[in-house]
Amino acid sequence: METKTDRRILRTKKAINEAFLELLTEKDFDRITINDISERANVNRGTFYLHYMDKYDLLDHSIDDHLNRMIHSCTFTKFTEEKLEQTEAIEALKSLFIYVEENFAFFSSMLSNKKTSTFRERMMALLSSGMQKKMHMQGINQNVDKEFIVQFMTTAFVGTVENWILNHMPQPPQWMAEQIWTLFERNGCK
Incomplete structure (x- = not known):
């Protein structure tokens, strides 16, 4: 019996997320009710409030869900720790770009909607954390300030992904992965 309830909850949440x-x-986040x-x-409305406190809570859950799935799609932990x-x-990078490509509507909405800048900030924080871990474990760029290089690499990566999405992904994921890897490699981040 619980399985049916769980499936209904999952279907309802999926419908709410897809609608959102x-x-x-179609419109700015501020104008969505x-x-x-x-x-x-x-x-x-009561059903909505059973699952989310408000539209900001829905936005937070949606961002968390997509960032977690994006990270898992590319074995991010392995990438940052080895x-x-x-x-x-x-x-690994290609898997990340494929995930972004498959979820284009979400990522383009998050990056183009002015009031959802929290998405970019959280993506930056997640990638920055991983980059710091990688640099620490591998002793990368010992002669450069770590905070500076992490900020540089993270901003460059997120900006490149953002540009790729906002330009409707003109290059395939394989090409993007190869280019990003080349840039990482040149900066000693393997």
Whole structure:
């Protein structure tokens, strides 16, 4: 019996998230209301509030979910904690770009909507943390201030991904992964 309840909850949350994403592609975050989301998801407001406190809570959950899935798609932990061979690293990065490509609507909405800058900030913080861990474990760039190089690499990476998304992904994931890897490699981050 609990499985049915869990499935209904999952279906409801999925409908709410899909409705929210559709609305984000149509209008600014500030202009989206709980009524808009509920109507689009075909649920009542009470059902929405059973799952989320407000639209900001929904946004936070949506960001967390996508960032976690993006990180898992590319074995980010392995990438940040081990020195990978070039082919392994490129495959990990390619997986990340494929995930972004498959979820284009979400990422383009998050990056183009002015009021969802929290997404970019959280993506930067996540990548910065991983980069710091990698540099610490591998003793990368000992002669350069670590905070500076982490900020530089993270900002460059996020900016490149953002540009790729906002320009409707003109290059394939494989090409993007190879280019990013080349830049990492040149900065001693393997």
